[in-house]
Amino acid sequence: MTRPIRFPSNFLWGTATSAYQIEGSPLADGAGHSIWTRFAATPGRIANGDTGDVACDHYRRWRDDVALMRQLGMKAYRFSIAWSRILPQGTGAVNEAGLAFYDRLIDELLANGIEPMVTLYHWDLPAALDDRGGWLNPDIADWFAAYARIVFDRYDDRVRHWVTLNEPWVVTDGGYLHGTLAPGHRNAYEAPIASHNLLRAHGAAVQVYREIGRHQIGLVVNIEPKYPASDAPEDVAATRRADAYMNRQYLDPVFLGSYPAELKEIFGPAWPDWPARDFDLISQKLDFIGINYYTRNVCRHDGANWPLQVAPVRQPQATYTETGWEVFPQGLTDTLVGFKRRYGDMPVYVMENGSAFYDPPQAAHGRVHDPLRMDCLRGNIAALAAAIEQGVDLRGYMVWSLLDNLEWSLGFAKRFGIVHVDFATQRRTPKDSALLYARIVASNGACL
Numbered sequence: 001m002t003r004p005i006r007f008p009s010n011f012l013w014g015t016a017t018s019a020y021q022i023e024g025s026p027l028a029d030g031a032g033h034s035i036w037t038r039f040a041a042t043p044g045r046i047a048n049g050d051t052g053d054v055a056c057d058h059y060r061r062w063r064d065d066v067a068l069m070r071q072l073g074m075k076a077y078r079f080s081i082a083w084s085r086i087l088p089q090g091t092g093a094v095n096e097a098g099l100a101f102y103d104r105l106i107d108e109l110l111a112n113g114i115e116p117m118v119t120l121y122h123w124d125l126p127a128a129l130d131d132r133g134g135w136l137n138p139d140i141a142d143w144f145a146a147y148a149r150i151v152f153d154r155y156d157d158r159v160r161h162w163v164t165l166n167e168p169w170v171v172t173d174g175g176y177l178h179g180t181l182a183p184g185h186r187n188a189y190e191a192p193i194a195s196h197n198l199l200r201a202h203g204a205a206v207q208v209y210r211e212i213g214r215h216q217i218g219l220v221v222n223i224e225p226k227y228p229a230s231d232a233p234e235d236v237a238a239t240r241r242a243d244a245y246m247n248r249q250y251l252d253p254v255f256l257g258s259y260p261a262e263l264k265e266i267f268g269p270a271w272p273d274w275p276a277r278d279f280d281l282i283s284q285k286l287d288f289i290g291i292n293y294y295t296r297n298v299c300r301h302d303g304a305n306w307p308l309q310v311a312p313v314r315q316p317q318a319t320y321t322e323t324g325w326e327v328f329p330q331g332l333t334d335t336l337v338g339f340k341r342r343y344g345d346m347p348v349y350v351m352e353n354g355s356a357f358y359d360p361p362q363a364a365h366g367r368v369h370d371p372l373r374m375d376c377l378r379g380n381i382a383a384l385a386a387a388i389e390q391g392v393d394l395r396g397y398m399v400w401s402l403l404d405n406l407e408w409s410l411g412f413a414k415r416f417g418i419v420h421v422d423f424a425t426q427r428r429t430p431k432d433s434a435l436l437y438a439r440i441v442a443s444n445g446a447c448l
């Protein structure tokens, strides 16, 4: 008989989404262009020519979607605010209609007993700010802080969990190094500058929150634990570089006040000498850390693989998702326990965890059978319990995602939702994984 899994009584079970991926109507009611409306309009940037022009039409169907969360018994909902709905030019004139949309959403969530957890930035930079250098312009820390102040002023009476940025690593690696995400740059000199300015902006927003906020604020990072393919010194060194580049590049400056030494080794002359004062700004005390976990990497040295000289090693016995990620729940436990060991004991939320699998067409009676996603969900929630048993102060868990949605450059084909969306009709159908998650939430993790 396995011991019952114990989650804290007020554990926040929920789901997560982001503005550009679900809302649609990106330019409605005075909203301005973002780098993603621009990227989506550039031929070849998003698979199948998909765009966020309609997406899940959440901008108009938000009330029904909250009702769906209520029906599933969700305790929380993590979503992002589109900066360019609030400030169409990124700075300057405020768009009241944009503020009013999120007012209505937040009020509806609270009326349904669902805790709103708000991300200020989930990749959709106002295009007007990109025209002024975007994340490459050091002034963006002030632009972001001004946007944050407006949003805190408006919603902090109802929102008790704030996130400054979603995944600065992805914004940098995808948007400035490999060019796979907006704004689509490929420049090893730009990437460290963008990354550093993201962290400066994060710190500036936290400073504003400490002036006027009454609740909690944190950062969300994607963590992908790295394991050496062998104990050969070159594989161990490659693994260390990969961990420094993806994971410690963000957690070290925020919690330890300095970058890992490996970054100078990786970027060489492209790695600037940063002013010490920046780290006082970046390492503002946080109330929690948000971790997005999807998979692990097994690493080997590969001298030809720029810039890290690391190659991933596929695991022959493992299950892989449609996005090519190994299903490895142990990595979630290792990540949470590893965070506590390196950075200390602090409240942790898993702010994203999920999987994309091919979902068969709707079966009879409107059911959508997704056994692989169910297995992944069970395994990851058991991994949470293992972390709690090892002393991790885990406060909540958000499944990515509530709805099938626009998977950035991969378009709509990669379905992460526990609720199926028929994009032709906008019909929502809870998948078997949603019904499983609803049971898990209702039993506070007992019925895995």
Ligand SMILES: OC[C@@H]1[C@@H](O)[C@H](O)[C@@H](O)c2[nH]c(CCc3ccccc3)c[n+]21
Residues within 6 Å of the ligand: 018, 021, 166, 167, 170, 222, 292, 294, 352, 400, 406, 407, 408, 416
């Ligand atoms: O890919 C699924 C989700 C996205 O839809 C979310 O917007 C984003 O926050 C998010 N982050 C990750 C893990 C980091 C990652 C993203 C893209 C590519 C590789 C790794 C997975 N996801």
